[in-house]
Amino acid sequence: MNAPFRFDIVGSFLRPEILKKARERFAKKEITAEELRSVEDDAIVALVAKQKAAGLHVITDGEFRRSSWHLDFMWAFDGVAHEKTKAGIPFHGEPALIDDTYLVGKVTVGAHPFVEHFKFLKRLEDGSTVARQTIPAPSQFLFQMIIPENIARTRAVYPSEEDLIQDIARAYRKVMRDLYDAGCRNVQFDDCTWGVCVDPNACRLLGADDVELQESVKKLIRVNNLAIEGTPRDLAVTTHICRGNFHSTWACEGGYDRVAKDLFANENVRAFYLEFDDERSGDFTSLAHVSPEKMVVLGLVTTKSPTLEDKALVKARVLEASKYVPLERLCLSPQCGFASTEEGNKLTEGEQWDKIALVKEIASEIWP
Numbered sequence: 001m002n003a004p005f006r007f008d009i010v011g012s013f014l015r016p017e018i019l020k021k022a023r024e025r026f027a028k029k030e031i032t033a034e035e036l037r038s039v040e041d042d043a044i045v046a047l048v049a050k051q052k053a054a055g056l057h058v059i060t061d062g063e064f065r066r067s068s069w070h071l072d073f074m075w076a077f078d079g080v081a082h083e084k085t086k087a088g089i090p091f092h093g094e095p096a097l098i099d100d101t102y103l104v105g106k107v108t109v110g111a112h113p114f115v116e117h118f119k120f121l122k123r124l125e126d127g128s129t130v131a132r133q134t135i136p137a138p139s140q141f142l143f144q145m146i147i148p149e150n151i152a153r154t155r156a157v158y159p160s161e162e163d164l165i166q167d168i169a170r171a172y173r174k175v176m177r178d179l180y181d182a183g184c185r186n187v188q189f190d191d192c193t194w195g196v197c198v199d200p201n202a203c204r205l206l207g208a209d210d211v212e213l214q215e216s217v218k219k220l221i222r223v224n225n226l227a228i229e230g231t232p233r234d235l236a237v238t239t240h241i242c243r244g245n246f247h248s249t250w251a252c253e254g255g256y257d258r259v260a261k262d263l264f265a266n267e268n269v270r271a272f273y274l275e276f277d278d279e280r281s282g283d284f285t286s287l288a289h290v291s292p293e294k295m296v297v298l299g300l301v302t303t304k305s306p307t308l309e310d311k312a313l314v315k316a317r318v319l320e321a322s323k324y325v326p327l328e329r330l331c332l333s334p335q336c337g338f339a340s341t342e343e344g345n346k347l348t349e350g351e352q353w354d355k356i357a358l359v360k361e362i363a364s365e366i367w368p
Contacts, residue, residue, distance in 0.1 A: 002130055002185055002234075003130070003186050003188070003236045003270065004238060004273070004297045004331045005056075005058060006332065006364075006367040007057070007332060007363040007364070008056075008332065008333040009056060009058060009359075010273060010333060010336050010337045011062070011240075011337050012060075012340055013047055013338050013339060014339050014344045014347075014349050015043075015339060015344060016046075016349070018043065022035070022036050023036065040064055044061045044064050044065075044120065047061070047062045048061075048121070048124045054356050055360050056356070057129055057130065059124060059129045059131050060121070060132050065117055067342050069134070069337065069341065070136035070140055070144075070190065071099060073114060073136050074141055075101070077108070077109045078106070078107070079105035079106050080103060082100060082101040082102070083099060084099060085100045098341060102150045102154070103145050103153055104157070106157065106167060107167040108167070108171060109174055112175045114179075115175070115182055118183075118184055119182050122182065122183045130186050132187075133186065134188045134240075135188070135190070137191035137224055138168050139189075139223050140192060142164065142165060142168055142220065142223050146161070148207050165226070169226035173229070173230065173231075176237075180231070180232055184235070185234055186236050187235065187237050188237075188238050188239065189237065189240070191224075191239050191240065191241050192242060192244055192252075194256070195242055195243030195252040195254075196252055198256060198257070199243075199252040199254045200254060202258075213258075214262075217263070221262060229268075237270060238269050238297075240273035240299075240336070241272065242299070242335065242336045243275060243281070245340040247343050247345065248345040252280075254282065255281065255286060256274070256281075256282060260289040264294070265289050265291045271297055272294065273297040274299055276299050277299060277302035277304070277335035278302065285324065290325055290329075295329045295330070295331060297331040297332065298318060298321055299334060299335030300314050301359050303335060303336050303338045303347075303352075305346075306347035306348065311361065314332075315365065318330060318362075318366055327366070327367075331363070332366070338352050
């Protein structure tokens with residue numbers, strides 16, 4: 001039993017209030033790291049119980065030990081530094097005030113804390129569930145270091161971008177090997193780089209022309225594949241792709257067409273978890289490029305709004321997607337996590353679980 005599942009999730013969940021308060025108190029040095037960890041442990045145990053009660057076959061820690069879905073992971077690598085942002089990342093209507101993160105030395109990694117985080121989650125598996133570790137894709141790590149505002153710092157450390165690609169891939173292989181040795185059989189790469197690449201303003205955002213953009217697409221696929229290279233056959237590596245998810249806002253828009261031919265055919269993952277919750281994601285025609293050994297998890301139920309989708313409409317959209325990928329290679333999930341950052345999206349925990357229940361109900365009717 002391994003990913004993907006007909007009824008699936010992306011991984012992050014709304015933080016309970018007790019956890020938010022504990023993190024605030026820790027930041028003010030009012031409690032110790034051990035006291036915070038105890039609150040995190042209890043919150044994760046409770047979350048996993050709810051995931052099992054919801055009928056999920058995959059469990060995650062909800063990313064409860066992180067402030068953001070990607071940066072906490074990067075901060076644990078040698079050669080990476082961060083500081084409070086002055087401007088943040090522009091999202092639609094609201095900036096995401098997450099730390100500026102950049103290189104100050106060569107990328108290496110020792111004992112990554114996410115491995116210990118996984119060991120705790122692993123103990124909560126049972127015969128019906130598998131524990132999933134979500135991490136930002138290697139391409140997301142590379143992308144972070146070559147965005148225009150970071151490129152000068154990166155070049156001071158890595159005059160050769162190829163050396164950076166190789167070091168990122170090497171470090172990821174170590175983390176994934178350590179996760180595997182800890183019992184992990186399900187790793188999900190989270191990847192917003194493709195959301196930027198498909199956006200109509202991609203060239204301006206990246207300071208590139210069309211030819212350079214397509215070269216970047218191939219480079220981003222290559223660093224992911226280098227990281228996956230040599231992983232055990234029983235380790236399911238999948239990827240989730242979206243266009244930004246912060247406090248119910250989004251950063252990018254555009255269908256997958258610009259990247260589909262290369263990405264869906266050539267990235268060596270078992271499945272693509274794809275955002276398709278509204279018109280920003282385009283239509284399903286790009287799915288024709290998904291190679292026949294891969295599965296697609298359709299993110300048709302939004303996490304950005306508490307409004308429940310029309311069940312008949314979601315079922316109709318799954319059938320529409322099956323014109324391009326056979327139904328037996330399709331699954332269903334929310335379009336993203338519920339809390340890519342600790343702020344969370346604008347819905348309640350009850351509304352979050354109502355969304356999960358809807359995904360289960362629809363999936364059980366399509367794939368009885």
